Amino acid sequence: MNVFDIFWLFFMITALQPILRQRFLEAARQRMIAKIEKSRGSRVILLVHRQETMSLLGFPIVRYIDVNDSEQVIRAIHLTDKDVPIDLILHTPGGLVLAALQIARAVKRHPAKVTAFIPHYAMSGGTLIALAADEIVMDEHAVLGPVDPQLGQFPAASLVRVVREKPLDKVDDQTLIMADMAEKALRQMKANLSELLAGKYEPQRVEELAETLSQGRWTHDYPITFDEAQRLGLPVSKDMPTEIYQLMSLFPQPVRQQPSVEFLPTPRKGHEGGQGTGLFF
Structure with a gap:
């Protein structure tokens, strides 16, 4: 074997390494999903959006619903049979209203119990899907978000407010058209949310929640914490299985030259509990 052959062998191994690593990760995910399904007697469905990297070229891609x-x-x-519970693991910044609403309606119509697990965050469309579930299990530091519609880069509620507070002769035609669309979007989102929440709460409470979450009370990226979700009366709990965290660890972000977070991956216990020596996973 000459130097040229060694170079090509090195090139082939380097090119195949990301593909092999991805295959090993996918196999590990499937094993963990099977483990969770066996222990809980459920169907596990993941909706996880990470920043991903295109194979070979390495360009980052931001994912959404x-x-x-x-x-x-x-x-x-x-x-999934009608009597089989569904465990839906959500980790997403949101996405298209149409797609999120389709998922949410399918979740609501499943006869058996549907549990939405939020290990880190499920914003916007992710929150819409979670609200359709029978129970929402959140990490104590996880967050949900408002479901107020956005028209491009503008919040629908803000467009409506501009036209309401500014003289019409000072508003250009494009803004008037966008404000008309925004008003329709707000009305439609409130109706959709009321549909998803119907049967879970009293009609008056459904109206209040739909108004609060969909009509622009907060900024679109406002974090609804576990405590605030409880105050709103949402069906949330903190009973997050350890396996969910282990499964999320199998969805790593693209590797950077310099990691932004670094720590020793071992449990740390107090003096009474002794020193932890085993890896989490």
């Missing part, structure tokens, strides 16, 4: 996600989740629900 899209129609392909709704097709896959609905297909998984259809493949």
Whole structure:
């Protein structure tokens, strides 16, 4: 073997390494999903959006809820018997209203119990899906978010407010058109949310929650913590299985040259509990 052959062998191994690493991760995920399903007697469905990297080229891609996600989740629900509970693990910044609403309606119509697990965050469309579940299990530091519609880069509620507070002769036609669309979007989102919450609360409470969460009370990225979710009366709990965290560790972000967070991956206990020596996973 000459130097040229060694170079090509090194090149091939380097090119295949990301693919092999991805295959090992996928196999580990499948094993963990099977473990959770066996222990809980449920169907586990993940909707996880991380920043991903294109193979070979290495360009970052930001993921969000899209129609392909709704097709896959609905297909998984259809493949689940009516008496089998569903555990839906959500980790997403949100996405298309249409796709999130399709998933949420499918979740609500499943006859058996549906539990939404939020280990870190489920904003916007992710919150809409979680609200359709029978129970929401959150980490004590996890957050949900408002579901007020956005028109491009503008909040629908803010567009309506501009037209309401500014003289019409000072508003251009494009803003008037966007404000009309925004008003319709707000009305539609409130109706959709009321539909998802119907049967879970008294009608008056459904009206209050739909108004609070969909009509622009907060900024769109406002974090609704576990405590605030409890104050709102949402069906939340902190009973997060350890396996959920272990499963999330199998969805790493692209590796950077310099990590932004670094620590020794071992449990740390007080003097009474002794020193931890084993890895979490």
